[in-house]
Amino acid sequence: MPQNDLDTLDERIVHALAEDARRTYADIGAEVGLSAPAVKRRVDRLRERGAITGFTVRVDPAALGWQTEGFIEMYCRSRTAPEDIRRALARYPEVASASTVTGDADALVQVFAADMRHFETVLERIAGEPFVDRTKSVLVLSPLLRRYTAGPPL
Incomplete structure (x- = not known):
């Protein structure tokens, strides 16, 4: 999925998850101005479209x-x-x-x-x-x- 297919809210959600994938949807929602269920719907859609390919842990x-x-x-x-x-x-x-x-x-x-x-x-x-x-x-x-x-x- 080309990056330009993401709107500004999607990009902000992706950045928040990239920094810390353990953040709650409520926490991300408070940062981007959406409810937790709205963030979850967007994350689900981003996963379905292949913009988010998974969640992982970074280990030293x-x-x-x-x-x-x-x-x-x-x-x-x-x-x-x-x-x-x-x-x-x-x-x-x-x-x-x-x-x-x-x-x-x-x-x-x-x-x-x-x-x-x-x-x-x-x-x-x-x-x-x-x-x-x-x-x-x-x-x-x-x-x-x-x-x-x-x-x-x-």
């Missing part, structure tokens, strides 16, 4: 023992389909996200690992996938900004 990877974060640029053999890359990377629990990208690399992969040795092992396994020509990796020293909102604030 370090709290789960994943102390090391890095990004891997993947350079693939010609004619490697994005679905082949996605299918292979889905097998790695350490992969937090993966995207095809512009530029020289074919894909950019975000990885969380317990430590440097673990990251190195994951890097070697990914580099060993049959469609991978080479990889290039960088490690995150300090995350400076992470946003979990649904776009720019209203």
Whole structure:
């Protein structure tokens, strides 16, 4: 669903839920000027239309023992389909996200690992996938900004 299909109230509701999905409909309604049942109807409609795809919890990877974060640029053999890359990377629990990208690399992969040795092992396994020509990796020293909102604030 294109974002421009949301009216201003829908956008405000989505932003409120993106900040904290545990907020009550009454709390969100007080913020956006609607009753709790009206907010619920809008959320239900947004879910039905696919604008809201689910609700989740954000966990600090370090709290789960994943102390090391890095990004891997993947350079693939010609004619490697994005679905082949996605299918292979889905097998790695350490992969937090993966995207095809512009530029020289074919894909950019975000990885969380317990430590440097673990990251190195994951890097070697990914580099060993049959469609991978080479990889290039960088490690995150300090995350400076992470946003979990649904776009720019209203």
